[in-house]
Amino acid sequence: MMKSVKIIAMLLVAVMALGMLAGCESAEKPGITSEQPPAGNVNSPANSPAGTTGGGGGETSGNESSAPAASTGDDGPAAGGVPVASGGKDIYNDPIKISVISISTAGQVNRVYQLALNEQAVRFPNVTLDYKDAEYNPNKQITLIEEAITQGYDAIFLECMDPVAVVDAIERAEQAGIPVITTNAAQPFCVNTLHIAGADYSSGWKGGQELDKLTKGMSNRTAIVLDCPAAFKPGARMGTGFEDYIETTDIKKLEAIGIENWSADNAQIAMSNMLTKYRSGEITMVYCASGDIALGAMNAIEQAGRGGDGILIWGFMGYPNELEAIKSGKMAGTMFSDTYAQYSALFYYGMYFIATGLTSVTAGFNVTPIVEQPMMPVTIANVDQIMAVSRWYYDPAVNPGAGGAGGGEGLSNVVNTISALPGGKDIYNDQIKISVISISTAGQVNRVYQLALNEQAVRFPNVVLEFKDAEYNPNKQITLIEEAVTQGYDAIFLECMDPVAVVDAIEKAERAGIPVITTNAAQPFCVNSLHIAGADYSSGWKGGKELDELTKGMPNRTAIVLDCPAAFKPGARMGTGFEDYIETTDIKKLEAIGIENWSADNAQIAMSNMLAKYSSGEITMVYCASGDIALGAMNAIEQAGRGGDGILIWGFMGYPNELDAIKSGKMAGTMFSDTYVQYSTLFYYGMFFIATGLTAVTAGFNATPIVEQPMIPVTKANVEQIMAVSRWYYDPAINPQ
Numbered sequence: 001m002m003k004s005v006k007i008i009a010m011l012l013v014a015v016m017a018l019g020m021l022a023g024c025e026s027a028e029k030p031g032i033t034s035e036q037p038p039a040g041n042v043n044s045p046a047n048s049p050a051g052t053t054g055g056g057g058g059e060t061s062g063n064e065s066s067a068p069a070a071s072t073g074d075d076g077p078a079a080g081g082v083p084v085a086s087g088g089k090d091i092y093n094d095p096i097k098i099s100v101i102s103i104s105t106a107g108q109v110n111r112v113y114q115l116a117l118n119e120q121a122v123r124f125p126n127v128t129l130d131y132k133d134a135e136y137n138p139n140k141q142i143t144l145i146e147e148a149i150t151q152g153y154d155a156i157f158l159e160c161m162d163p164v165a166v167v168d169a170i171e172r173a174e175q176a177g178i179p180v181i182t183t184n185a186a187q188p189f190c191v192n193t194l195h196i197a198g199a200d201y202s203s204g205w206k207g208g209q210e211l212d213k214l215t216k217g218m219s220n221r222t223a224i225v226l227d228c229p230a231a232f233k234p235g236a237r238m239g240t241g242f243e244d245y246i247e248t249t250d251i252k253k254l255e256a257i258g259i260e261n262w263s264a265d266n267a268q269i270a271m272s273n274m275l276t277k278y279r280s281g282e283i284t285m286v287y288c289a290s291g292d293i294a295l296g297a298m299n300a301i302e303q304a305g306r307g308g309d310g311i312l313i314w315g316f317m318g319y320p321n322e323l324e325a326i327k328s329g330k331m332a333g334t335m336f337s338d339t340y341a342q343y344s345a346l347f348y349y350g351m352y353f354i355a356t357g358l359t360s361v362t363a364g365f366n367v368t369p370i371v372e373q374p375m376m377p378v379t380i381a382n383v384d385q386i387m388a389v390s391r392w393y394y395d396p397a398v399n400p401g402a403g404g405a406g407g408g409e410g411l412s413n414v415v416n417t418i419s420a421l422p423g424g425k426d427i428y429n430d431q432i433k434i435s436v437i438s439i440s441t442a443g444q445v446n447r448v449y450q451l452a453l454n455e456q457a458v459r460f461p462n463v464v465l466e467f468k469d470a471e472y473n474p475n476k477q478i479t480l481i482e483e484a485v486t487q488g489y490d491a492i493f494l495e496c497m498d499p500v501a502v503v504d505a506i507e508k509a510e511r512a513g514i515p516v517i518t519t520n521a522a523q524p525f526c527v528n529s530l531h532i533a534g535a536d537y538s539s540g541w542k543g544g545k546e547l548d549e550l551t552k553g554m555p556n557r558t559a560i561v562l563d564c565p566a567a568f569k570p571g572a573r574m575g576t577g578f579e580d581y582i583e584t585t586d587i588k589k590l591e592a593i594g595i596e597n598w599s600a601d602n603a604q605i606a607m608s609n610m611l612a613k614y615s616s617g618e619i620t621m622v623y624c625a626s627g628d629i630a631l632g633a634m635n636a637i638e639q640a641g642r643g644g645d646g647i648l649i650w651g652f653m654g655y656p657n658e659l660d661a662i663k664s665g666k667m668a669g670t671m672f673s674d675t676y677v678q679y680s681t682l683f684y685y686g687m688f689f690i691a692t693g694l695t696a697v698t699a700g701f702n703a704t705p706i707v708e709q710p711m712i713p714v715t716k717a718n719v720e721q722i723m724a725v726s727r728w729y730y731d732p733a734i735n736p737q
Contacts, residue, residue, distance in 0.1 A: 088357035089154065096127045096155075098350060099148035101141060103161045104261075105133040109291075109319070109339060116343035117157075124351070136261050138162035138231075145169035149176050155350045156180045162231045163187040174360050179353040183346055185228065186235030186370070191360045193353055196346055196371040203335040203375045204241025204287070207314045210333055210377050211285045212249050214312060221249075221284045224274050225256035226267050226297055228289045233258070238316050238335075242287045251285075254278065259293050267296025268303075275304045285312040291319025291334070298330050318378060318390060326383045333379040336386055345371070348707060356705055363699070369692060371684070424693035425490065432463045432491075434686060435484035437477060439497045440597075441469040443628070445655070445675060448728050452679035453493075460687075472597050474498035474567075481505035485512050491686045492516045498567045499523040510696045515689035519682055521564065522571030522706065527696045529689055532682055532707040534653065534673035539711045540577025540623070543650045546669055546713050547621045548585050550648060557585075557620045560610050561592035562603050562633055564625045569594070574652050574671075578623045587621075590614065595629050603632025604639075611640045621648040627655025627670070634666050654714060654722065656729045662719045669715040676727040681707075 089096065100117065102110060114131060121127050130153075134141035141161045146169055148156050156173055158180055160166055167190045173180050179193035186195050215221050223246055227239030243253060255274065259267045267288070274283065288294035294315035301307055307330075315322045315334035325331035349371070353359065360368065378386050425432060436453060438446055450467055457463050466489075470477035477497045484492050485508055492509055494516055496502055503526045509516050515529035522531050551557050559582055563575035579589060593606045603624070610619065624630035630651035637643060643666075651658045651670035661667040685707070689695065696704070714722050723729050 088355050091124065091127075091351050091355045093126060096124070096354060097130065097151075097153045098127065098155045098157060099130050099132055099144065099153045100157045101132045101134060101144045101148075102159045103134050103141070104136050105131060109317075112339045113343045116340045117347050120344050120347040134161050136161065138165040142166060142169045145173060145180075149173050149178060153178060154354050157346055157350060158182050158187075159184050160187045160232075160235070163235050164189055164231070177357075177359060177362070179350070179359045181346060181350055181353070182368075183342065184236070185232045187368070188234050191365050192368050193358070193360045193363075193365070194349055194371060195368050196342060196349065200235075201237040201241040203316060203337075204238035204243075205245045206241075206375075206377055207238070207287055207316070207333075207335055208242045208245030208249075208251075210379070211287070211312055211314055212246070212251065214332055215251075215284055218284065221251045222254050222278075222282060223251050224254055224271070224283055224286045226270060226286060226288045226293045227256055227258050229260050229262065230258040236289065238289050239287065254283065259289070259296070262290050262292055264292040264296035264299070267293040268300045269296075271297045271300035272304065275300060275306055280306065280309050283309065283311050285314065285332070288313060288315045291315050291317050291322045294325070294331060294334070295319075295321050298325060318386065320390075323378065323383055323387050323390070326378060326380060327387070329380070333377055335375045336378045336390070337375045338390070352705055352707065356699065356701065358699060363692070363694065365692070369688065371688075424691045427460065427463075427687050427691045429462060432460070432690060433487075433489045434463065434465050434491045434493060435468055435480065435489045436465055436493045437468040437470060437480045437484075438495045439470050439477070440472050441467060448675045449679045452676045453683050456680050456683040470497050472497065474501040478502060478505045481509060481516075485509050485514060489514060490690050493682055493686060494518050494523075495520050496523045496568075496571065499571050500525055500567070513693075513695060513698075515686070515695045517682060517686055517689070518704070519678065520572070521568040523704070524570050526704075527701050528704050529694065529696045529699075529701075530685055530707065531704050532678060532685065534671070534678065534711050536571075537573040537577040539652060539671040539673075540574035540579075541581045542577075542711075542713055543574070543623055543652070543669075543671055544578045544581030544585075544587075546715070547623070547648055547650055548582070548587065550668055551587075551620055554620065557587045558590050558618060559587050560590050560607070560619055560622045562606060562622060562624045562629045563592055563594050565596050565598065566594040572625065574625050575623065590619065595625070595632070598626050598628055600628040600632035600635070603629040604636045605632075607633040607636035608640065611636060611642055616642065616645050619645065619647050621650065621668070624649060624651045627651050627653050627658045630661070630667060630670070631655075631657050634661060638666075654726060654728070656726075659714065659719055659723050659726070659729055662714060662716060663723070665716070669713055671711045672714045672722055672726070673711045674726065674728070 100113070102113065104110070117129055121129055132144045134144060138161045141158075142165060145156060145158070145166065149169075149172055156178055158166070158170070160182055163185065166187065170180050170182075170187065170192050171190050174192055181193055182195045184197050186197065186200075211223075223242075225239050225243060227233070228236040233240070239256060243256065246253060257270045257274075259270060271286065286297050288297055294313055297313050301309070301311060301313075312332040313325075313330070314332055316337075317339065318334055318336035322331060322334045326333055436449070438449065440446070441450075453465055457465055468480045470480060474497045477494075478501060481492060481494070481502065482505055485505075492514055494502070494506070496518055499521065502523065506516050506518075506523065506528050507526050510528055517529055518531045520533050522533065522536075547559070559578075561575050561579060563569070564572040569576070575592060579592065582589060591610065593610075595603045595606060607622065622633050624633055630649055633649050637645070637647060637649075648668035649661075649666070650668055652673075653675065654670055654672035658667060658670045662669060712722075
């Protein structure tokens with residue numbers, strides 16, 4: 001049912017934004033060759049779902065912790081979420097408890113888990129995250145699941161210790177209406193709401209391929225496999241992938257050993273035994289199923305004085321010690337997985353299921369949907385690049401040995417769902433057509449949209465993306481939606497031109513079984529399958545807060561708001577958020593103007609009018625609802641010769657021209673949203689709905705679920721950091737300058 005695909009390694013963007021490094025892995029299409037895992041060995045119910053090793057993780061001050069509460073002054077009042085299915089909850093206001101059950105809270109990786117979850121939960125002061133430690137004990141883990149059921153938790157995030165032992169407990173939770181989202185090693189023996197992890201099998205295969213290339217031409221090539229614990233084998237198949245790859249070569253597997261508890265100490269003992277058994281020159285390579293296991297193997301080789309043997313060690317997951325070892329030459333490489341990203345995504349999926357009331361039972365799943373993160377090989381050639389952008393590596397909060405100088409964390413994005421409802425399609429083999437309808441295909445931002453979608457779709461040769469241009473015409477957009485319905489498209493990705501005008505067309509599509517996923521400005525007047533966008537209201541509030549701080553102590557502070565077009569106001573509320581914030585201060589709003597078509601030219605005209613109306617010193621700040629609007633405001637100020645007025649301009653979205661202007665001092669700042677990531681994520685959500693057959697109608701939604709991307713303020717202090725990791729900024733395919 002589920003075909004394996006190699007995945008673009010689209011990793012990492014800055015500080016609570018998302019993904020980059022897509023150029024680090026070539027865009028080969030999948031095929032049954034030694035370059036690609038064969039279809040027979042991939043993730044299907046028959047062969048077990050994918051999973052990645054967690055290895056246990058993080059030192060904490062205790063087993064339970066509440067996520068930090070966000071103050072109203074930071075991000076504004078809660079957004080007033082609504083339940084979207086009969087069993088759903090208001091995720092912004094209702095008290096919500098999530099039980100986060102790890103195989104162990106000992107070790108560094110758990111710091112990353114908790115940091116990622118806590119940093120997302122800070123936007124939800126009503127959410128309590130309770131961290132539970134199974135202490136490598138399957139029976140204790142079962143007890144923790146049962147306690148979560150008894151105590152009425154809203155969701156369970158579960159890192160399985162023993163995938164067989166927990167079956168009954170997981171099924172009881174799902175039957176009780178509690179979504180169980182498993183992570184890392186998969187649980188293939190029952191159905192739960194979702195599994196999210198790194199791509200395990202294909203990563204093992206890829207590791208084998210890399211070691212094959214590194215040792216090409218050597219005689220008598222041999223391999224030791226230090227694999228996951230035996231209980232994890234069905235759901236953590238990196239070792240299996242490696243072994244299957246080397247069977248296509250002349251590399252001989254000497255032994256495969258399961259390392260209990262993923263322990264570096266146990267791995268060191270096992271590797272020491274191998275070094276005693278096999279003499280110098282008899283071991284070519286060692287494949288390790290986690291970073292801790294790789295560390296144990298390295299320690300054994302060093303202590304045995306066998307460093308001169310040239311044994312190549314390959315790891316999994318990109319632990320900081322792995323990256324250091326690759327740089328120093330002690331390891332050949334690893335497969336990098338952004339653990340911060342995985343757990344951030346886990347949080348938002350949890351919010352989605354709590355809001356909708358969906359579980360595997362209510363959704364009618366007959367197999368667990370799987371979300372795989374992309375992974376990429378790391379060698380000496382690119383290890384410095386990974387170190388610079390890996391949150392786990394450079395952030396002292398999770399890696400005490402770090403220097404603190406790094407790029408950003410990322411959501412590496414979601415991949416690979418499987419057909420889990422009778423109405424779903426085989427997204428790897430069935431012909432699939434998606435209509436991508438933009439308000440306009442003119443301008444730089446649309447290059448980002450198309451590049452992101454096309455780069456994800458390269459892994460799906462059966463998927464056709466058709467990009468449609470509404471040309472800023474609501475009637476044309478309605479016609480394009482209706483054509484997609486008539487022609488039987490499988491999904492519609494829609495950037496609404498007029499959220500009122502499109503209501504009937506969207507409802508027709510949803511009734512016809514076509515999921516409509518809206519993006520950017522929300523469409524609040526009817527129910528569709530999903531909306532994904534940057535956090536608009538809170539970003540406006542935060543922009544106000546930043547400008548408030550920058551002008552603190554100034555007398556007679558005033559603001560102009562160059563807002564979105566009037567038709568977008570109900571669903572693009574950054575201007576509203578800004579205005580609501582400044583009402584809590586002494587900043588006086590002079591005027592708020594909707595900028596038609598989000599146009600730089602129209603914004604320049606509006607700002608020129610304001611400069612004609614208000615003399616020097618009468619305008620303190622200008623809040624702009626997009627990068628193009630900010631550009632227009634800057635041009636007006638320059639052309640009027642008012643650069644010396646010190647007017648502070650704040651933007652939205654982090655267009656390249658905004659980042660350049662911040663660096664040069666022409667803008668005070670902006671809120672950064674990674675548009676490349678937003679549209680990459682959009683693609684995979686589309687695959688999820690197509691695979692499962694879910695729409696707003698079949699799921700019974702009574703309001704549109706909303707997935708908001710985190711956004712971050714950018715000022716002179718961090719703009720160079722953002723430039724370095726923003727795909728939109730540094731990639732000439734999107735930004736020719």
